[in-house]
Amino acid sequence: xxxxxxxxxxxxxxxxxxxxxxxxxxxxxxxxxxxxxxxxxxxxxxxxxxxxxxxxxxxxxxxxxxxxxxxxxxxxxxxxxxxxxxxxxxxxxxxxxxxxxxxxxxxxxxxxxxxxxxxxxxxxxxxxxxxxxxxxxxxxxxxxxx
Numbered sequence: 001x002x003x004x005x006x007x008x009x010x011x012x013x014x015x016x017x018x019x020x021x022x023x024x025x026x027x028x029x030x031x032x033x034x035x036x037x038x039x040x041x042x043x044x045x046x047x048x049x050x051x052x053x054x055x056x057x058x059x060x061x062x063x064x065x066x067x068x069x070x071x072x073x074x075x076x077x078x079x080x081x082x083x084x085x086x087x088x089x090x091x092x093x094x095x096x097x098x099x100x101x102x103x104x105x106x107x108x109x110x111x112x113x114x115x116x117x118x119x120x121x122x123x124x125x126x127x128x129x130x131x132x133x134x135x136x137x138x139x140x141x142x143x144x145x146x
Contacts, residue, residue: 003081004085006046006084006085007080007081007084007085009036009038009042009043009046010046010049010050010080010081010083010084011077011080011081011130012036012038013032013036013038013043013046013047013050014050014055014056014068014075014080014127015036015127015130015131015134016031016032016035016036017032017056017066017067017068018068018072018075018127018128018130018131019131019134021067021068021071021072024067025063025065025067026058026059026063026064026065026066026067027065027066027067028064028065028066029043029044029047029065029066031065032047032066046084047066049083049084050080050083050084051066053083053084054069054083055068055069055070055075055079055080055083056068056069057069068127071128072126072127072128072131073126073127073128073129074126075126075127076122076123076124076125076126077122077123077125077126077127077130078119078122078123079123081122
């Protein structure tokens with residue numbers, strides 16, 4: 001179980017959109033790319049995929065850009081990963097032949113339980129949760145000098 005760079009960039013872009021959700025103004029690709037250090041061309045492809053999956057909407061024109069299609073508390077990380085990867089990389093089943101040894105069988109059972117737990121954590125974590133965690137971390141790392 002590893003987060004692909006593609007999914008990481010997609011989540012960062014969605015996080016940027018979530019942080020700006022309250023102002024109800026679309027963000028341009030250039031703005032998102034600059035804030036999150038994502039290559040423009042790659043971000044353009046990711047946002048097109050997220051749009052096809054119904055996670056973002058685009059607006060044309062001089063004031064155009066991208067916005068979340070739903071509220072940040074309604075979009076889970078698992079939904080973003082599934083949308084960008086085209087499948088659920090965590091719950092992909094191992095090909096079992098049914099005649100594995102007892103040792104291999106118990107290992108596969110534990111691996112399946114770990115995958116299910118990871119899937120549950122990602123499904124239970126929304127963009128709003130990430131925004132809240134990000135704010136808390138920024139507050140904790142801010143130092144005030146007199």
